[in-house]
Amino acid sequence: MTHEAVVLEGPGAWRLERPATEDPAAGEVRCRVGAAGICGSDRELFDGNRPESYVRYPVTPGHEWAGTVEAVGPGVDPALVGRKVVAEGFRNCQTCERCRSGETSLCTAAYDETGFTRAGAFAAYVTVPARLLHLLDDEADLRAAALLEPAAVVASAVMKGAPRTAERIAVVGGGTLGLLAVQLLAAYTPLELVLIEPRDRRAAQGAQFGATGTLRPDEAEARAGRFDLVVETAGAARSAALAVALTRRGGRVALTGIPAPGAQGVDPVALAMQQTTVYGVFGAPSAAWSYAVRAFGSGVLDPAPLITHELPLSAYDKAVSLVGSGDPEVGKVLLRP
Secondary structure (H helix, E strand, O other): OEOOEEEEEEOOEEEEEOOEOOOOOOOEEEEEEEEEEEOHHHHHHHHOOOOHHHOOOOEOOOOEEEEEEEEEOOOOOHHHOOOEEEEOOEOOOOOOHHHHOOOHHHOOOOOOEEOOOEOOOOEOEEEEEHHHEEEOOOOOOHHHHOOHHHHHHHHHHHHHHOOOOOOEEEEEOOOHHHHHHHHHHHOOOOOEEEEEOOOHHHHHHHHHOOOOEEEOHHHHHHHOOOEEEEEEOOOOOOHHHHHHHHEEEEEEEEEOOOOOOOOOOOOHHHHHHHOOEEEEOOOOOHHHHHHHHHHHHHOOOOOHHHEEEEEOHHHHHHHHHHOOOOOOOOOEEEEOO
16 A cells, blocks of 8 residues: 655655555554644754754655544554554653753654654655654544644743743744743733734734733833743744843743844843843653643644644645745644645
């Protein structure tokens, strides 16, 4: 049996091929992909801007996905067949000190991730270790569930930031991560939940998801020192500095955006004097995945309204071009095998 899969030979050079469908090895499962999301790192992969140690060409991209287990390898519970699932992308070693302490996204083994160094989900099927699966409800919408990977990243930021009821909270950036963050943070009943976003459409969505107010970045500067917790998701040149400036003395900041080189830095003297706690977030540990999946299953998290485009695998290059295009009408882009 064969199936369609995108193969990226190198930057900008791709083809749609029909590889043979292989049986999963011991400890693995083969899943039929229901939907796969495209994010900025997939654009980096296509453009050739991703650091060498974080990609292995040729590769089938796709690290944001949801699907259904179709086959299991030796040693895997056959009851998984037919279950809707998502899966962690980092192939953590489970044996290093960081993994043993639960910080699986900080695994000290060589970087290894589905869609970057291993075949990913821009294909009809994807094969992953069964230990990385998270089970979904039988009625789960696989389109929406494809956004659980970025939701897990946001969940990691929320867990680090430890929001408390009646706090003043701000989210910097109204892209996919920012709007997912608004949804999760609204569940803590903050006194104030402000989304800082220049695009009108994204700001309006933030209000629908629970933001009590929206500000443009230039307007937000007047709120310096106001917020107990700031979650930064924009990855813009000044967004990290703005996030720190918005935080009250003794407040917390979680940084999830990754800016281009040359971004404005944060004053270490101000950090010390203000006693600001800053958390960096890259990827998500297993606990954050569980958090996101629970929030999705309970209805607290509803990613579906963020989806604006759904395209077939044959339109992979068009789908990638939409991401980062600057078009305010482009939200989350999905590939549907």
